Amino acid sequence: MGSEAIDNCLKAIFQLAGDNDRATTAGLAEQLAISPASVTGMLKKLSDADPPWIEYQKHHGARLTDRGRARALEIIRHHRLIELFLHRVLDYSWDEVHVEAEKLEHAISETFEDRIAHVLGDPEFDPHGHPIPRRDGTLPDRADSDLIDMEPGTDAEVSRVSDHDPTMLQHLSSIGVRPGVRIHLLERRPFDGPLMLRVGDDQAVHAFGTRLAGSIRIRDIRSAAA
């Protein structure tokens, strides 16, 4: 009950559609890198399961059932706990953790999950700033917003960065962008031009193109900076 293919599909639905929206066939096909026809077949299987993983209406995509949601969050919890564990205990670098976690998330038991969560002190966020689902299925919340929407002339703190592209992570790492680091936006150049900003205490000004900026979320600084 619950093959790797099923797990990956449930995870993809959650990531594409979140809690309430429906994930489309085309979206899933792209995310999972399989053909749309294969996705349709998989969705049928997931909704025919007893009990069903998803609620599926033809031509209207799929929404997770409570069971599907629970499973998706479990896999995501595995993934993010493993990422943090690799980073903190096994000294993996920021950009190495994702690939390894992708394999391990399907192989570990609930016991393993509990044990690493305990060793890490029941953490709420992974190395990239993503919230780690709790065992009860709730998600730690941290109000954040897109870097793209940041007001020029203001300060903010990096909240999270996308973990899908290791080369992007390497680049961010090399210029000091990590969750918790303070940034100052100088200006946004017109016509979707780059964002000019300073990172941490570094005086250098970095230009962030839209793709890079789009993979970063920020939150308001808690106290006035020194």
Next chain:
Amino acid sequence: MGSEAIDNCLKAIFQLAGDNDRATTAGLAEQLAISPASVTGMLKKLSDADPPWIEYQKHHGARLTDRGRARALEIIRHHRLIELFLHRVLDYSWDEVHVEAEKLEHAISETFEDRIAHVLGDPEFDPHGHPIPRRDGTLPDRADSDLIDMEPGTDAEVSRVSDHDPTMLQHLSSIGVRPGVRIHLLERRPFDGPLMLRVGDDQAVHAFGTRLAGSIRIRDIRSAAA
């Protein structure tokens, strides 16, 4: 290159035949819990691989090639490092580690292997006393012998115990038998009767049936006991 089925088969060949002997079809069928006909098919595949994993002569079983041996030792190294890691870092009990390691051994990367080996201080033996193959393919050696062959009236130290039966491990654990613990053999009852022995500083005498005794290896005590 190297599915889980292949890995398990190579590991089984190594465990049944060691370095030089050949593993038989029937033996592998039992070890892997698959039919003899399926084993024959698998052996053909392994020897047809390029480069081949095994040297296979019909009706004469299989012997690992250098490549097959290297792969088998790699999997066993994974397994035993993971067992020790679970025990020492994640606080798994003695009898829990085997099942979890069986799944994880196929999922971890060389990087993961290196990192846990480093965290553990490049250990040579797992929690059951089995040698952990080194990266270069050599095996730590520890001269030991079967408990069955121990001289009555003498002392020895537990060297290793079989890890295949969790209930047996629980039992051994409950009476204090672990690698490194000193035992004293009082007598061997006739006609394959039980071995009567004392464990550690415990004054109680335990009766070990042949199956239990057969799963334990011992080594001579290094210095005269106090």
Next chain:
DNA sequence: ACCTAAATTTAGGCTTGCCTAAAAATGGGT
């Protein structure tokens, strides 16, 4: 109402990894 893009169905195929049952080959022991 109609068009189109998305989704689905149909029909066929592939690989991996296992199964069965029955028949044939083989080799080691006496």
Next chain:
DNA sequence: ACCCATTTTTAGGCAAGCCTAAATTTAGGT
């Protein structure tokens, strides 16, 4: 030389997960 147990072959099957290409349906916008 012969028998028997082991091994192998043959022939067929199954399930999971994917693929393709072409045909069809559907929903949604105009």
